[in-house]
Amino acid sequence: MKTILLTLMVFLSTLHAKDIYATFNVEAQKSANLAFTASGLVKNTSAEIGSSVKKGEVLASLDNADIQALLTRAKTVYKYAKRSYERQLKIKNLIDEGKFDTVAKAYESAKSSLAYQQAMYNKTFLKAPFDGVIFYKDIEVGDAVSGLMLKTVYKIQSATKRKLLITFDEKYANIVKVGDTFEYMVDGDTKTYTGTIRKIYPQANTKNRKITAEVQAKNFMVGLFGTGTIHTK
Incomplete structure (x- = not known):
């Protein structure tokens, strides 16, 4: 048995x-293929093939003086729209409802405009999506890039x-x-x-x-x- x-x-x-x-x-x-989603001229590059980079590190940036000016303007408009809104909010019960709505609308519009300009500004910087090593580079200072025709300029791997x-x-x-x-x-x-x-x-x-x-x-x-x-x- x-x-x-x-x-x-x-x-x-x-x-x-x-x-x-x-x-x-x-x-x-x-691994990831990195490309700019904005258009412009490359202002600088800070990573080369073999470079070890950290998540969020800027690898390259575009000339963004015009976008930075628009962002500064949006911040100013937002600052004063917010002040006006906060003042009107304190006396909301004492003023015409339509007037308050106009001020509130201007404030929300300024907030949205600021968020949009900030997003456009952020797109002029190409950042590492994770800690890794650069193993491909096809970008130099002065190159023109287009957000409408995406081109891989960096490749990164863990x-x-x-x-x-x-x-x-x-x-x-x-x-x-x-x-x-x-x-x-x-x-x-x-x-x-x-x-x-x-x-x-x-x-x-x-x-x-x-x-x-x-x-x-x-x-x-x-x-x-x-x-x-x-x-x-």
Whole structure:
């Protein structure tokens, strides 16, 4: 009886646990193509290829003297409209309702105008959307850019965080699960690494009949290739 149970356990283990060959490419965990959405002449650039930047850091800016003048004017109009509104608000019950509505309307209009001019001014600065490294630059001082014809001027990727896009045969679609272990080697590196499958794409590639999954990693150069084994549970 013990022999039968042992044989059954071994059979079930073999049935459910399987090592699956997979290949992978290294990609950045985050990446973005950056472009100006405003039009104008490039006034300065502060990031080069290989520059490490922080989220919100200005990478380049446009000549914005005209927009800055409009913003200053909007701030002045808003300041006095707000003062007038606050004065009228104190005596609201003593004045004509129509007069108060006129003042309130002017105040709201000035507030909206200020918000709009501030937004237009902000668009003249190109900022990093997250902490990362610049790996592409196609912009120089004096270049003309157009918000109507978007052109990628910078490309940024996460500094150290990577994802391995692993691919395996579609016949294992019902076997590989999130949480399975992936043991792998990067091409040109003799060290063996281990990761965990965090995501499985819900569609097979119709060209090569492969399924893609993701494994988190760090510090590898983007674009590297490797092979490994998925240890299913």
